Amino acid sequence: MSDHNFVEIAVWRDRECSQQIVEFDLPDTACNSIDIFLSEVNKFLIDNQYIENIHLNFLTNLEFSEVLAITCSKEIVCEHYRVNRETKELENIISRVKSMLICARH
Numbered sequence: 001m002s003d004h005n006f007v008e009i010a011v012w013r014d015r016e017c018s019q020q021i022v023e024f025d026l027p028d029t030a031c032n033s034i035d036i037f038l039s040e041v042n043k044f045l046i047d048n049q050y051i052e053n054i055h056l057n058f059l060t061n062l063e064f065s066e067v068l069a070i071t072c073s074k075e076i077v078c079e080h081y082r083v084n085r086e087t088k089e090l091e092n093i094i095s096r097v098k099s100m101l102i103c104a105r106h
Helices: 028-032 034-047 058-063
Strands: 006-012 020-027 069-072 076-083 090-098 101-103
Touching: 006 028, 006 034, 020 028, 020 034, 028 034, 028 076, 034 058, 034 069, 034 076
Parallel strands: none
Antiparallel strands: 006 020, 006 069, 069 101, 076 090
């Protein structure tokens, strides 16, 4: 028996989510951070030749692909940080879960 639960991910060509590119599962631990989530989606899409690996930055790869929306069956943790000017350390400003419909570009 697996230690992981899985979440359903769907990748779309349009914001209305009517033109699906692919649907796949990821371990639910990918939802612990928006950066991890998008990185894992990017990795899957590149490994399975849905998008090209044109840049080291996963956001750039997604931005220059045909992907316009990503949906997930579970909420994803979004954290926002800032640098404290006095201590020069990162401070967590906000930590919240977000319903997932990520849209790229206009």
